Structures are given as structure tokens and as C-alpha cells.
Amino acid sequence: MAISRYVGARVRRKEDPRLITGTSLYVDDLKLPGMLYVAFVRSTYPHARITRIDPAPALEMPGVVAVITGQDLRKWVKGADLSAGEGTAGEEEEGAGAVPQVDPLAVDVVRYVGQPIAAVLAEERYLAHDAAAAVQVDYEPLPVVTDPEEAMKDGAPQLYPQVKNNIGVRWDHKRGDVEGAFAQADTVVKQRFRNQRLSGVPMETRVVAAAPEPLTRGVTVWSSTQAPHWSRDAIAGALGLAQSQVRVIAPEVGGGFGVKIGVYQEDVVLAALARHLGRPVKWFETRSEHMLVTNHGRDQVVEYEAAVRKDGKILALRANIIQNLGAYPKGLFLPATTGTMLVGCYDIPAVEIHAVGVYTNTMAVGAYRGAGRPEAAYYIERMVDLVADALGLDPAEVRRVNFIRPEQFPYTTATGERYDTGEYEKALNRALEVAKYQEWRQRQQEMRQQGRHIGIGMASYVEICGFGPWESATVRVEPSGAVSVYTGTSPHGQGLETALAQLVADELGANFDEVVVHHGDTASVPQGNGTMGSRSLVVGGGALLMAIERVREKARRIAAHLLEAAVDDIEFADGKYRVKGAPDRALTLAQIAGAAYGPGLPAEIEPGLVATDFFAPPDEVFPFGTHVAVVEVIPETGEVKILQYVSVDDCGPRINPLLVEGQVHGGLAQGIAQALYEEVQYDENGQLLTGTLMDYAVPKANMLPSFITDKTETTTPLNPLGAKGIGEAATIGSTPAVANAVMDALKPLGIKHLDIPLTPQKVWAAIQQAQA
Structure with missing residues (x-):
């Protein structure tokens, strides 16, 4: 779609004046x-x-x-x-x-x-x-059980008599010659990972x-x-x-963040x-x-094995995933979602996965920004670094060896997902260039000679989003030419009203300031599936474009009547409806709308200028990117300082780069917080230990760096915008990037892996043990 005055521009949010002046309406204002x-x-x-x-x-x-x-x-x-x-x-x-x-x-x-x-x-x-x-x-x-591994055992306390061993859901998947791959592997890399429990904290x-x-x-x-x-x-x-x-x-x-x-x-x-x-x-x-x-997120324990060739090529993966479901079924989809994204952006031909969800005497675990995909990305990206370490290879080169190549798309992974498009090495190269990766590697050696613990970590992620099954949109041009849009998505801070108004302004010729986007009311929106899984623009925007097209086509017919021209001779250009070859014979949307609701229309044109449409995407979309983090670990305290953070994300065409950057910054804050700070904790008796913000470490502004953000742009054929989602991407890429950086900093001490969050206490204790 051609970039015009609004689409692609850094337009400030329409929502902000009412929000920053405190004049809008929240439920508690009612x-x-x-x-x-x-x-x-x-x-x-x-x-x-x-x-x-x-x-x-x-x-x-x-x-x-x-x-x-x-x-x-x-x-x-x-x-x-x-x-x-x-x-x-x-x-x-x-x-x-x-x-x-x-x-x-x-x-x-x-x-x-x-x-x-x-x-x-x-x-x-x-x-x-x-x-x-x-x-x-x-x-x-x-009797109480809070540990899902204990809850699965015979004789453990049972939450529900009809759910044997507290196993609420099971997902098993095998594809390819797993046994043969492990038999011929030069190296087998094994690691147990824990993905801690988190709170949404909107x-x-x-x-x-x-x-x-x-x-x-x-x-x-x-x-x-x-x-x-x-x-x-x-x-x-x-x-x-x-x-x-x-x-x-x-x-x-x-x-909302999913919760x-x-x-x-x-x-x-x-x-x-x-x-x-x-x-x-x-x-x-x-x-x-x-x-x-309010439902928590993450909380998985995973055992991983990778069969690896000496050049770093991963031949097969085995994984056992145990998902803590909490006390009732809020996230039964999580084990399978993690399993289906297990291979990340890599061409891994064989997998064997066993995933279960287990009930425990804790709050239910459900969706939280990314919901299954951050977990999968964390595991595979830590595994890639462990492979590089085992073989003495550069982590970037191990990623290159394993990337799915652009010419392989659409690509069906061994876990059964069909990726639409991707240029993973392009994003990696851009991230390494912006981060000055080679320069940092040289500086790292010099700084290590000075006794400083510098680490460089990266993560190349792929995300699944744009879930269907459909979304709705209604476009109603009022008699004045103002436009009311009704969308079935229901945003909670993303700036969607602005992005959709940009589309309407460019594609219909409306005045941007006179486009009002309505959402969140089941009495006014035909049907809707809400906002989650980075679907608002990908699916909701697709529905909006389809409705716009129907309104625009009717506007052309009315324009042809008013201008006494054939419909085929009417074009929409420069925000007006005009006769081809005669740009002075043109009408604005407001002029057409006045006629649409007035007398004198031909019998074959019904009054009004309104359309409702539904967009059902043929499949999900898969945005991707590479993040690079540079950290310093202070051995005396265990503190981790982020010296530089670079995020290169590919979400396809960006309708509003300002909104994208906002989503990326917020996602980075949450992903880095998982790597370093946040964790919901229960004691063995099932009592919550992190029940206030005095106990649960949400990061403050001074605990996060100034981010360097960049992009590559790869379109998808699966929606009219060619767009992919961005809402969860930065969260997915940032946790493993920071974790890999910290482990790189600790590598000279012989420390191979620590579970997140990498709190000062945990890092300090590991350093003391290593030095002892």
C-alpha cells in the first residue's frame, strides 16, 4: 500500500488529550x-x-x-x-x-x-x-501442593477428583528422525530451564x-x-x-497485557x-x-536436549515442558503454544515434545504478554548460546548456520507451524551493525583484562500473532463527511484509534480530525474478538480496509452520478473523487456524503454511506527480529547494569512508527524485568510472598537504559496491509538477550547457566560459589 500523508507518518495519538487531562472515563469513574x-x-x-x-x-x-x-x-x-x-x-x-x-x-x-x-x-x-x-x-x-512436578506424582494432593495426577492438559508431538539425529550428533547439549511466574501489573x-x-x-x-x-x-x-x-x-x-x-x-x-x-x-x-x-503468567519448567553437529547445526530437539496451571483452567493453551514455537526461527528438522499442564494450589496461570511464545523463545535462544559455548563458536554464527532461509518460505516447522515470510539473517546483521558487535567484542577482552565482567548477549526471535478467526469493522460516513468507525478489537493503551483513523483518512479521503473510532461496546460493535495476540491492526485493520473499500466504491458511484460521468471514469486520488484526466472535476467525501443522505439519488443507489465487513485471515503471521544487550556484572554486589540495548524488530509496514516505538519500549521494559527482577513467589504452604509492590520488583525508570531501536521490513501476503504484529515482540526478544548477556559476563568464572530472574542476590551467590 502506498505511503501517503498519514500512513507511515509519526502522527501523535488522538487518545492522549483526554487521557493526560484526566477527562476520560474509566469503569471506576462510573x-x-x-x-x-x-x-x-x-x-x-x-x-x-x-x-x-x-x-x-x-x-x-x-x-x-x-x-x-x-x-x-x-x-x-x-x-x-x-x-x-x-x-x-x-x-x-x-x-x-x-x-x-x-x-x-x-x-x-x-x-x-x-x-x-x-x-x-x-x-x-x-x-x-x-x-x-x-x-x-x-x-x-x-493437603497443599504448589510445585507442578510434585503435583504430577502418584499420591500427591488432588485438586479435582476427576483430574488424575492433577494433569489438566497434555500435548505430545514428534516429527522427523529424532533418534537418528541424536545418534549421529557430534555433541548433545542438555539444560533444565525454569521460566518464573509473573504478574501483569497494569x-x-x-x-x-x-x-x-x-x-x-x-x-x-x-x-x-x-x-x-x-x-x-x-x-x-x-x-x-x-x-x-x-x-x-x-x-x-x-x-491489560493479557491478564x-x-x-x-x-x-x-x-x-x-x-x-x-x-x-x-x-x-x-x-x-x-x-x-x-488476577491470573499470573509464565511458570514453566523445561528439560531440553539438542543434538548438534560440530559446525553448530542443530539436528534435533527433545523437550519436556511442565506448565503450572494454578488452581483452575485459565491457560490450558499454554503448553501447546510453547511447544509449537519450540524451534524459533531455526530450520530444525526433528523434534520430540512432551508438554503437560498441571493444577496446583496457586492462582491460575493464563495469558501474559506473549503467552507461551516468550517462554519458547527464551529456551531456544539460551540453547543456541549453550551450543555456541560447548563448541567454542560465536553465538551469532550458530544462529546463521541454523536460520530458515528466505527462499524456504512459506515454511512449515517440525512443530507444525506454517511461517509466512521471514528474513532472519537480515535482522541479525542489522542488529549487529547497529550495536557495533565486533567493536564490543574487542572492548570486552580489554575490559576483562581490567577485571570487569562485561557480557554481550543476543536473541533472534520469531513470534506468532494475528490470530483469527475473524474481526469486524463498520465504517459509517456521516452526512457532514465525518466518519465513525466501529471495531471489534478493544485496545487498552496501544493507540489503535490513531492508527485506524490514519487508514480512514488516507483510504477514504476523510478529515483525520473528524474520524472517531468506537470500540469496547457490544451494543454498537457487530461482533468482536478483542485485543490480544498482536491482532488489532493485522486482523482488525484488515476488516477496516475491507469496509473502507465498500464505502469508497459506493462513494465513486455517487460521485459518478453527481459529476455526470461513468463509474469507471471516477478515480480516488489525492483524497478526492475525480474524473480521470480532469482533476478539476472532483468532489470531497463531505460533498458525496451530503448527497448520500439527501434527495435525488438514482433508484439503483440506496441512500447512506455505511458498510460492515469481517476479515478472516487465512493463517497467523510471524514477525521477528534480533536484540543485542551489553551488560556489566558487579561481582561485589551481583548487580547487573545494562550498558547498551539494541532492538531490531520486523513487523512489516509501520502505519505509525511512533506507536510501534511505544510498543517496543514497553515490551522491552517487561522482558528485561523478567530477566532481572520480577517473580511471583509462593511458599511451600501456598501463601503468596509477593502480595504488594513492596515485594514484587517492577523496575523503576532508572533501572532501564535508553533503548536503541531499529527495523527491517518484510511484508506478509496474509492481510491487506501486509503488516505483522508488534505488541508482544519486544517482550519475547528481550528476556533471552539479557539473560545471554549476563551468562556471557559470568562465563570466565565457569558459570554456564542461572535461572531467571538474575537478581543481585542470585548472581552474587553464584559468583561466590564459583570463586570458592
């Missing part, structure tokens, strides 16, 4: 007459039977309206499907047991600390919290409000969600309502309370609640 505030009584035990709930002390408090238990709620709710995720599990997925149904409020047994047991409704928010603390609950403790926690809807006898729900239609469907199913009786609205959403995909217990509870008590209700998640009961 105040309705008669609104009640909800607080939850939550389990203090990770595994126990509930023997008694006494609400009397709470009900005696002035202003407390009701206490609703799980038994009460069962009269109104049939049960809730709380599973949510992105991507597909693949053909080899095997169910390992019945998927347990989860009560929105626990009735008999609690399975993790923080599980909601009762809902307290009061006329004031803090009164509701005080009253929730007054509800008395008696428990009979049950600026806005989850917030839900609900009100009865008298006209439909249903309910309206306001939710800080990434997928309003998904939430609507789940709430309707739980309450036994038609989908047309449930309206879900996501106004401003202050960050706001899908419905949670609280969403269902509030919808049921509003409908059956006949009053508006609202719940605001505290930060401590967020750390406790």
Missing part, C-alpha cells in the same frame, strides 16, 4: 443512582473445606445491605467458563482429564489463597471491605460495574476487559440469558447481583487483590 459497592471474602487457605460461613457480624454493621455466599449464588448462576486464551493448541493436543467447572463463589472447597467465598454489598466502598473482614469462615485444611487493576437493564430484562456490565464480546458471551451463559440481553462496555482500559482477557469470577458475580438485587453494583480490585487473584 457512578449510578443507588449504586452498591462490593467487597469479597477471600480464602486465607490454599486448600481447605469450608465448614461454616457466618455473615451475621457483617450484616449487623450499618450500611451493609447483603452478604451473598456461593450457595446463594447457585440459585442465579449455572456455573462459569473461566478458561480464556489466545492461539490454538494444535492437532496433537490431548485432554488429560475433564475440565473442572468453577463456581464463581466457592461453595465446598477452596483451592488457592484469595479464592472468593462470599460477596459483601454495602453503601460505601470501604464499609464493604470492613464488612468482608467481619464475615467469619471456618475451614478444614487439606496501571489500572480490574474493575467491574453492573446494572439491571429493565427493557431487555438483562444486565449491562462495565468491565476493564480486553475482550468485551467474550465477556458478554460468558456472562450470558452463566446467567442463562440470551446474548442480546447482556451488554458489556469497556471504556478506557488502563493496560484482562476473558471473564473472571467477579464479573459473573457482579452481573448476577445487579440483575437479581435490582441495583447497580461496583467492585474495584485493590493492588494486593490484583497480585493475588
Whole structure:
């Protein structure tokens, strides 16, 4: 698509004025007459039977309206499907047991600390919290298991009687001559990896409000969600309502990162309370609640083996992946997603993978920025560096030897994914050039002579995104020529309103400032699959272009009528609809729109200027890139200082480079944080140890460097824009790049591998042990 005035330009975000002035609307800004505030009584035990709930002390408090238990709620709710995720599990997925149904409020047994047991409704928010603390609950403790490897063993505590050995999902895959490859290998490299548990920590926690809807006898729900239609469907199913009786609205959403995909217990509870008590209700998640009961991410243990030739060529991989699912099915897709991306951007002909997801007495694990793909990239990129180290080769050269070549695309990997396009060596070369890699290698030797521990690490990643099955868009040109766009994607800070308005301005001839993008309301958007998996522009933008094309074609017909010309003689150029060869005979979109809604149109042209379309991509897309990190480890403290960070990402054509850079910067912050700082920790008794931001180390601005960002550009034939996603890419590439850099810095000490996060304590202890 030709770059014009808006597409490809660094246009500032349309969203920002209302956000930076604090004049927009979040769910917690919503105040309705008669609104009640909800607080939850939550389990203090990770595994126990509930023997008694006494609400009397709470009900005696002035202003407390009701206490609703799980038994009460069962009269109104049939049960809730709380599973949510992105991507597909693949053909080899095997169910390992019945998927347990989860009560929105626990009735008999609690399975993790923080599980909601009762809902307290009061006329004031803090009164509701005080009253929730007054509800008395008696428990009979049950055995606890938090380690998924222990949970799989015979005799381990069982979370669900119908799920044997707590294995909730299994995915096995074998392709190629794995045994032959290992038999002929010059070297076999083995490593056990742990991918720690993380918390999403968006600026806005989850917030839900609900009100009865008298006209439909249903309910309206306001939710800080990434997928309003998904939430609507789940709430309707739980309450036994038609989908047309449930309206879900996501106004401003202050960050999501995957943890706001899908419905949670609280969403269902509030919808049921509003409908059956006949009053508006609202719940605001505290930060401590967020750390406790909003789904966590990652948390895998993996055993890897690589069969390698002496030139660095990887002949085969074996992997055993154990995914901690937590206490209920939120991320059943994760083991298979990690497995299908196991080979990264490398031409590895043979693989054998065994992946399982295991229930434990911890909060559920689900989608978190990348969801399965950062894990896979971390493992394979660490393996490539371990291969290079074992063979005495440069890590960059091992990557070159193994890259899938451009002429091999479309390329089907041994794990079954079909990659669309890629130029992996081009991105590597660009990253090494921008980072001045060879110069750093020389400086590294000099600085090591001075006693400094300098490390250089890289990671070449590929990401799967642009998930279907489809997305919708409606384009409505108003009589004035202003344009209203309705998109089924539901952004939470990415700047999508700006990017879509850029497309409309260029492709339809609209005034950019008069394009308003509507999203997040199931009553106004035809259907939608929300924002996740870097799909908003790839799939949502594709739907928008299809709808624009239909509107533009009708505008040409109206222009032909007004200009008394044949339709084939009307062209859209320079933002106007004009007669070919006579540019002075031209009409603006506003002029055409006025005629579209006025009298005098020919009978064969129906009034109005509006179109709705759906785009169903034929497959996913695969952006890629290479990151290079230079670090220094301070041996006296174990501190890791990032001296330089270079990110080269290929997401195809960039509609707005400013938005892309914002996504890259945020992704780098999260990926580097996983490498160095962040970890959700439970003790062996199932109690959360990182329940506040005093305990969970989100990095501060001064802990991150100024990033150097660059690009290559490889288009895809799978959508009208030729675009690939960018939202998760930087997170995927940055964690292994930093980890590889730290391990390179520690290599002279004989340290081969440390599990992330590479905290000062962990690094210092490893140095002390190595020196001893």
C-alpha cells in the first residue's frame, strides 16, 4: 500500500488529550443512582473445606445491605467458563482429564489463597471491605501442593477428583528422525530451564460495574476487559440469558497485557447481583487483590536436549515442558503454544515434545504478554548460546548456520507451524551493525583484562500473532463527511484509534480530525474478538480496509452520478473523487456524503454511506527480529547494569512508527524485568510472598537504559496491509538477550547457566560459589 500523508507518518495519538487531562472515563469513574459497592471474602487457605460461613457480624454493621455466599449464588448462576486464551493448541493436543467447572463463589472447597467465598454489598466502598473482614469462615485444611512436578506424582494432593495426577492438559508431538539425529550428533547439549511466574501489573487493576437493564430484562456490565464480546458471551451463559440481553462496555482500559482477557469470577458475580438485587453494583480490585487473584503468567519448567553437529547445526530437539496451571483452567493453551514455537526461527528438522499442564494450589496461570511464545523463545535462544559455548563458536554464527532461509518460505516447522515470510539473517546483521558487535567484542577482552565482567548477549526471535478467526469493522460516513468507525478489537493503551483513523483518512479521503473510532461496546460493535495476540491492526485493520473499500466504491458511484460521468471514469486520488484526466472535476467525501443522505439519488443507489465487513485471515503471521544487550556484572554486589540495548524488530509496514516505538519500549521494559527482577513467589504452604509492590520488583525508570531501536521490513501476503504484529515482540526478544548477556559476563568464572530472574542476590551467590 502506498505511503501517503498519514500512513507511515509519526502522527501523535488522538487518545492522549483526554487521557493526560484526566477527562476520560474509566469503569471506576462510573457512578449510578443507588449504586452498591462490593467487597469479597477471600480464602486465607490454599486448600481447605469450608465448614461454616457466618455473615451475621457483617450484616449487623450499618450500611451493609447483603452478604451473598456461593450457595446463594447457585440459585442465579449455572456455573462459569473461566478458561480464556489466545492461539490454538494444535492437532496433537490431548485432554488429560475433564475440565473442572468453577463456581464463581466457592461453595465446598477452596483451592488457592484469595479464592472468593462470599460477596459483601454495602453503601460505601470501604464499609464493604470492613464488612468482608467481619464475615467469619471456618475451614478444614487439606493437603497443599504448589510445585507442578510434585503435583504430577502418584499420591500427591488432588485438586479435582476427576483430574488424575492433577494433569489438566497434555500435548505430545514428534516429527522427523529424532533418534537418528541424536545418534549421529557430534555433541548433545542438555539444560533444565525454569521460566518464573509473573504478574501483569497494569496501571489500572480490574474493575467491574453492573446494572439491571429493565427493557431487555438483562444486565449491562462495565468491565476493564480486553475482550468485551467474550465477556458478554460468558456472562450470558452463566446467567442463562440470551446474548442480546447482556451488554458489556469497556471504556478506557488502563493496560491489560493479557491478564484482562476473558471473564473472571467477579464479573459473573457482579452481573448476577445487579440483575437479581435490582441495583447497580461496583467492585474495584485493590493492588494486593490484583497480585493475588488476577491470573499470573509464565511458570514453566523445561528439560531440553539438542543434538548438534560440530559446525553448530542443530539436528534435533527433545523437550519436556511442565506448565503450572494454578488452581483452575485459565491457560490450558499454554503448553501447546510453547511447544509449537519450540524451534524459533531455526530450520530444525526433528523434534520430540512432551508438554503437560498441571493444577496446583496457586492462582491460575493464563495469558501474559506473549503467552507461551516468550517462554519458547527464551529456551531456544539460551540453547543456541549453550551450543555456541560447548563448541567454542560465536553465538551469532550458530544462529546463521541454523536460520530458515528466505527462499524456504512459506515454511512449515517440525512443530507444525506454517511461517509466512521471514528474513532472519537480515535482522541479525542489522542488529549487529547497529550495536557495533565486533567493536564490543574487542572492548570486552580489554575490559576483562581490567577485571570487569562485561557480557554481550543476543536473541533472534520469531513470534506468532494475528490470530483469527475473524474481526469486524463498520465504517459509517456521516452526512457532514465525518466518519465513525466501529471495531471489534478493544485496545487498552496501544493507540489503535490513531492508527485506524490514519487508514480512514488516507483510504477514504476523510478529515483525520473528524474520524472517531468506537470500540469496547457490544451494543454498537457487530461482533468482536478483542485485543490480544498482536491482532488489532493485522486482523482488525484488515476488516477496516475491507469496509473502507465498500464505502469508497459506493462513494465513486455517487460521485459518478453527481459529476455526470461513468463509474469507471471516477478515480480516488489525492483524497478526492475525480474524473480521470480532469482533476478539476472532483468532489470531497463531505460533498458525496451530503448527497448520500439527501434527495435525488438514482433508484439503483440506496441512500447512506455505511458498510460492515469481517476479515478472516487465512493463517497467523510471524514477525521477528534480533536484540543485542551489553551488560556489566558487579561481582561485589551481583548487580547487573545494562550498558547498551539494541532492538531490531520486523513487523512489516509501520502505519505509525511512533506507536510501534511505544510498543517496543514497553515490551522491552517487561522482558528485561523478567530477566532481572520480577517473580511471583509462593511458599511451600501456598501463601503468596509477593502480595504488594513492596515485594514484587517492577523496575523503576532508572533501572532501564535508553533503548536503541531499529527495523527491517518484510511484508506478509496474509492481510491487506501486509503488516505483522508488534505488541508482544519486544517482550519475547528481550528476556533471552539479557539473560545471554549476563551468562556471557559470568562465563570466565565457569558459570554456564542461572535461572531467571538474575537478581543481585542470585548472581552474587553464584559468583561466590564459583570463586570458592
